[in-house]
Structure formats: structure tokens, C-alpha cells
Amino acid sequence: MKTKAVITFLFVILTQFCNAQLDDKFYQPSKQLKPIENLKYEEIAFPVDQDTITAIVLKPVSAKPKATILFFHGAGGNVSTYIFMTKPLVEDGFQVVMVDFRGYGKSTGIPTHINVAEDGQKFFDFISQRQDVKNTKIIVYGASLGSQISAHLARKNKDKISGLVIDGGMSSFADIAAIFAPQFKDMIAKMLSSVYAAKEDVKFTEGLPKLFVYSKDDKTVPFSQGEEVYQNASEPKQFFEFTADHLNAIKEKPTELLKAIESLLK
Secondary structure, three states: OHHHHHHHHHHHHHHHOOOOOOHHHHOEEOOOOOOOOOOEEEEEEEEEOOEEEEEEEEEOOOOOOOOEEEEEOOOEEOHHHHHHHHHHHHHOOOEEEEEEOOOOOOOOOOOOHHHHHHHHHHHHHHHOOOHHHHOOOEEEEEEOOHHHHHHHHHHHOOOOOOEEEEEOOOOOHHHHHHHHOHHHHHHHHHHOOOOOOHHHHHHHOOOOOEEEEEEOOOOOOOHHHHHHHHHHOOOOEEEEEEOOOOOOHHHHOHHHHHHHHHHHHO
């Protein structure tokens, strides 16, 4: 009886907010920044509306980077939370730009599906014109939740970038939400029907090299969602499988993953 009452309560709440897009359920920003050690980096800021988007540019030791990677992180934390993923890229010779959308780290405001998409394009236009970026090839890298905006940007800018990496990304906001509330799957799908989805955007990236990184032992995003995104993607594409938990391919198979990323530039 207790379980039935809870389900009824959740149904009422969802019904009341049927026109919402559940933004606050997906974005879990943190203002607490961890120290970034043993890396040369520059902090940059970009104004959007009444807010400010911040980012860091991690510089490789080599004078000319192999390419610039625009890195969009997951739902929780901020740029400093994901240094474990980007430090090996920098040490391998890539220049990495890590973005904190509204509400994350030093960025102001509140993140929503809409402003993340709009801000993502504005930031892409801004960063791609920087002198230290415009003369390099660009790879868009989406980690976990960041896969959604990364695939969306790749679709809209496929002729301006050299590759797309989707690392542990869900197939769509609706698909991942339905896992936690399967009894409301249809309602959730309706609520998020107008929101961009990686599994749809990758269909329109023909000619753009793509790398999909997934683990069957991922406890956060089902492997089946990775398979769906990969199957939907247009050619050229490659699938990189590992066995560690969510976003830990760079720890388990660093050499192999770096080679796979480099292959996008060939």
C-alpha cells in the first residue's frame, strides 16, 4: 500500500509539471573546485545573457598541439571533477578546453536543456575563433551527460570539426530518465520529446569520424544505450569497449583510447 501511495504521489507531481523538461533532475552542478595540479592552464570567461560561462584551456607541453579537444563534462561536479579524464589527453599533446555551463564551477546562472544548447553553440563560435584554437583541428568530446550537447554541436558544426567522441553517453535524456521511473516512461518521453538527443543527432553527422566509448560494466549508463547510439550513427564510426565502470576507459586502457582518439584526425 505504501509503494502504491508513493507511485500515485509521483504521478501527480509529474502530471503537474507535464510541460517542464525536468532540468533540475539532470544537472547537478557544484561550485567547489578542486586544485588543478601539474598542468598549465588558462581561465577564460564568456558572457551569455545576464550570466557568464567559464572554461579552462589546458595547454600541452609541446609548442603545437595535435588538436584542440572541446570537452563537455557530465551532470555532476565541474571542470575540476573531470581532470582525471583530460590530463592524459594533455600529456599526449592535445590542447583541451573544458567548459562549465551555467551554474557549474565559476559560471553563473542555472543550467537548462535550452540554455545549454544555445550557450554551447555560442561558446563553440567564440572558442573556435581564438588564435590558439582556429589554427588547430577540433574534436568535440562528450562525457556522460555532456554527450547530449556534444552530439548536438557535432550535428550543427560537422564541417567545422574533425571528430566526435561520445564517452559513456546516454541515448537521450528521456531514455536515461525512464530507467529510474519506468512506470512513467511514456509521460517522460512526452515531456522531453522536444529536447535534443544523441541517438538522433548522430544520424546527421555523415562524413565526420566518430568514436563511441562504452563499458558493459557501466553502473550509470546501460551498455545498450551506447549500442543504440552507435548503431544510429552515420559512418565513419568506431566502437571502443572496455570493462571498468563509468568514464574509466582512460584509466583502464589509456594507450589504446588515446590511439583511438588520434585516429579521428587521420
